[in-house]
Amino acid sequence: MFHTQSDVVFVKALKVEAVIGVYEWERAITQPLLIDIALETDISRAAVSDEVKDALNYKEVCDDVTAWCQAIKAQLLEHLAGQIADKLLEKYSCDKITLSVAKPTAIEQADAVGVQITRYAQAASNGSGNQADTSSADDA
């Protein structure tokens, strides 16, 4: 089966103040984080209906990610990014997430440092550990 579209809902440079860092002094303060999120999702229904109920609501995504960052209080950006990606995949209907989390004030000589990860929604399983083949001879 051929895919004829690829849609993304994105958030660029979401600013969050959170406890983040491995050093003792970092555990006593909040620091700014800049977060980019790309959620690969089918926007067809919202494109036709023009109703936010049919859309993956980026306002909800921003509110959730902000709350999660502030609750997790991670040491490493790797841990924070992994947790957020897992939670987004669990809550929102999307096939793939690319997420970057940056610390713009961590290294004086750099504009920002951080991590970028890509995660995929779990493919439907046929019990064999392989991806289910949902195609039929008619698809050929």
Ligand SMILES: Nc1nc2c(c(=O)[nH]1)N=C([C@H](O)[C@@H](O)CO)CN2
């Ligand atoms: N790969 C990483 N390296 C470092 C991290 C991190 O989260 N991932 N964190 C720190 C410190 O918290 C740093 O930001 C303090 O300036 C160091 N290296």
